[in-house]
Amino acid sequence: MTQPIHRYPPINSRLPHFIHGADYNPEQWADMPEVWDRDVEMMKQTGCNTMTVGVFSWVSLEPEEGVFTFGWLDTIMDKLASAGIFAVLATPSGARPAWMDRKYPEINRVGGDRHRNLHGMRQNHCMTSPVYREKCRIMNTALAQRYGNHPALSIWHVSNEYSGECHCDLCQNAFRSWLKGRYGDSLDALNKAWWTTFWSHTYTAWEQIESPSPRGERLLHGLSLDWRRYTVDQTVDFFKAEAAPLRAITPTVPVTVNMMGTHYFCDYSRFAPLVDVIANDLYPSWHQDGSDMDTAAGAAFVHDLMRSLKGGQPFMLMESTPSIVNWSNVCPLKRPGMHRLSSLQAVAHGSDTVQYFQWRKSRGASEKFHGAVVDHVGHANTRVFKDVAEVGAILGKLDAVVGTAVPAETAIFFDWENWWALEEAKFLHKDKKYVETCFAHHRPFWEAGVPTDVITEDADFSKYKLLVAPMLYMVRPGVAERIEQFVAGGGTFVATYVSGQVDQTDLCFLGGFPGPLRRVLGVWVEEDDALPDGRFNELIPLPGNALGLEKSYALTEIFEISHVDTAKVLATYGKDFYAGTPALTVNALGKGRSYYIAARSEKAFLCDFYSALIRQLGLKRAIEAALPTGVSAQIRTDGRNKFLFIMNFQPTAKTIDLGRCVYVDLISGLEVSGDIELAGYGSRVLKRAD
Ligand code: GLA
Numbered sequence: 001m002t003q004p005i006h007r008y009p010p011i012n013s014r015l016p017h018f019i020h021g022a023d024y025n026p027e028q029w030a031d032m033p034e035v036w037d038r039d040v041e042m043m044k045q046t047g048c049n050t051m052t053v054g055v056f057s058w059v060s061l062e063p064e065e066g067v068f069t070f071g072w073l074d075t076i077m078d079k080l081a082s083a084g085i086f087a088v089l090a091t092p093s094g095a096r097p098a099w100m101d102r103k104y105p106e107i108n109r110v111g112g113d114r115h116r117n118l119h120g121m122r123q124n125h126c127m128t129s130p131v132y133r134e135k136c137r138i139m140n141t142a143l144a145q146r147y148g149n150h151p152a153l154s155i156w157h158v159s160n161e162y163s164g165e166c167h168c169d170l171c172q173n174a175f176r177s178w179l180k181g182r183y184g185d186s187l188d189a190l191n192k193a194w195w196t197t198f199w200s201h202t203y204t205a206w207e208q209i210e211s212p213s214p215r216g217e218r219l220l221h222g223l224s225l226d227w228r229r230y231t232v233d234q235t236v237d238f239f240k241a242e243a244a245p246l247r248a249i250t251p252t253v254p255v256t257v258n259m260m261g262t263h264y265f266c267d268y269s270r271f272a273p274l275v276d277v278i279a280n281d282l283y284p285s286w287h288q289d290g291s292d293m294d295t296a297a298g299a300a301f302v303h304d305l306m307r308s309l310k311g312g313q314p315f316m317l318m319e320s321t322p323s324i325v326n327w328s329n330v331c332p333l334k335r336p337g338m339h340r341l342s343s344l345q346a347v348a349h350g351s352d353t354v355q356y357f358q359w360r361k362s363r364g365a366s367e368k369f370h371g372a373v374v375d376h377v378g379h380a381n382t383r384v385f386k387d388v389a390e391v392g393a394i395l396g397k398l399d400a401v402v403g404t405a406v407p408a409e410t411a412i413f414f415d416w417e418n419w420w421a422l423e424e425a426k427f428l429h430k431d432k433k434y435v436e437t438c439f440a441h442h443r444p445f446w447e448a449g450v451p452t453d454v455i456t457e458d459a460d461f462s463k464y465k466l467l468v469a470p471m472l473y474m475v476r477p478g479v480a481e482r483i484e485q486f487v488a489g490g491g492t493f494v495a496t497y498v499s500g501q502v503d504q505t506d507l508c509f510l511g512g513f514p515g516p517l518r519r520v521l522g523v524w525v526e527e528d529d530a531l532p533d534g535r536f537n538e539l540i541p542l543p544g545n546a547l548g549l550e551k552s553y554a555l556t557e558i559f560e561i562s563h564v565d566t567a568k569v570l571a572t573y574g575k576d577f578y579a580g581t582p583a584l585t586v587n588a589l590g591k592g593r594s595y596y597i598a599a600r601s602e603k604a605f606l607c608d609f610y611s612a613l614i615r616q617l618g619l620k621r622a623i624e625a626a627l628p629t630g631v632s633a634q635i636r637t638d639g640r641n642k643f644l645f646i647m648n649f650q651p652t653a654k655t656i657d658l659g660r661c662v663y664v665d666l667i668s669g670l671e672v673s674g675d676i677e678l679a680g681y682g683s684r685v686l687k688r689a690d
């Protein structure tokens, strides 16, 4: 079993505190230099200690080809340093100057329809273009040489939210080379892997292969899946090229990219080993139609995913909004308490930073009404500014939490390749709801205050007691064997409907589903049924079942009809022609066991099922007492001290029973125990020494 790490070094060794800061674009105010000094003063008032500069600054750094104007950035870096503020320095590749796109049109991205984009927007570059790679190399080299020894430099922020795809000729060739590498130069192997005899799609020369297109091939699943993989690999390769001069010139400065949570196109597990710290941008939609609890549960999942990407190492909340976003259909303000709550939620799940987009509202262009620490009014006397200053003051009291770990004994699978394959697959329901299903299986743990990691199929399973794999449709080579080993060694594994159906190239497993998971689950799935909204089946627990389930539960949407090989039935279907067949089974293997849930269920089933597992496996909870609905408890630890975050995502006050343990409230400094009250959207950080 892998020994857990309890304390990680701070992201920046010169700053052993929480990082608090924002995206800062002083170049927009270059003709009002008094704004710069006022900004630095106000940063100090908010307890901001790190500003992100240079994102999208290319035209201000190189207004003409080969003419570099670093003067303004020198001034800003110096001003920050003299105020004791650090800089997250970005490379500007997320958007380009118009001169560059005019002179080198090959840089502009080509869409799936094979039309080349015009200049504009951002993340609009070809990831293959040698010209753009060279331009980035020159720029990043210049930045690293100029600021490598600057006292303000703390972290490199490479580009901004890498995403998307390019279908230009350069990329088509790069895709073909990538495929040659993957299939050992064998077109025959590729044709077999993609099952191309179907519809006469067999390729007889590499040049015939084209990326998927709305005007051409878009249903060859193996092709689509490999295109997604190639696109991520090419983006990662572009990132590596961007990072190379930074790594060479400033080897001790950490490098990161800002991610976008569960973004469909970006398999962030491919980036994770290449960055020094994970950074994420998250804008939960508080106060929208759904409840804030739903939003909080979703945000918790994403934070857990980000922390797990580097095996539990604290991550950066690189962007969040201090008040509103401007891109949602409706943009509600954060209600009082919500900014502190939302920020502390990230910290509770393992973030060592609270950073914002953006420091100051721009005066023009598309984000002029996006929330910012400093509003157009320009002074500090605003609700949002005070909210941010409050968070700054709180973070200032949490030094002991920096670098601490989240002690997760449970992990939920969330796997991009599996998601892509499911999205492409034409069966059951058009919307497979993969992400929602992962959220649904994570939520009972969140509600119970059980720390949970979110991992891909390739992660190390050895540190967990419980592994949950919702809709593990694709099982890549070696994964089933690793799961078997985990179970045989005493672990508990949970799988659901739509598992073990295809291999890594999207070919169906022969010999019965769930394919390579058959042995560990001990069932054979014969058929998959799907019903439209509003039609239900029922899960009926068998009397005296080992989990103590007693109620019946509604089942919806997807229902698998299965036979037990070695498993035991815990519950059966209540209706339809498959009434009485297994709906929930358990299978013993070695020292452990595996559960198989045959159908999608109402929330109450997952809640009761996982509560039973939490009890039986003795999974540690943040606090022992039951939590009121809407209150989340999360824990970080350095192995000795426990830092308990209690957060109320309801607008009404709630009482929480801390039991007889005595805690110190790190914000007020007072000792607390027994019942404590949390105001609507209230949040507390408590410390307990064991
Ligand atoms: C993203 C970008 C930022 C900004 C925000 C707005 O996260 O990285 O530049 O556009 O969205 O919410």
Ligand code: ZN
Pocket: 109, 110, 126, 127, 128, 129, 166, 167, 168, 169, 170, 171
């Ligand atoms: Zn391209």
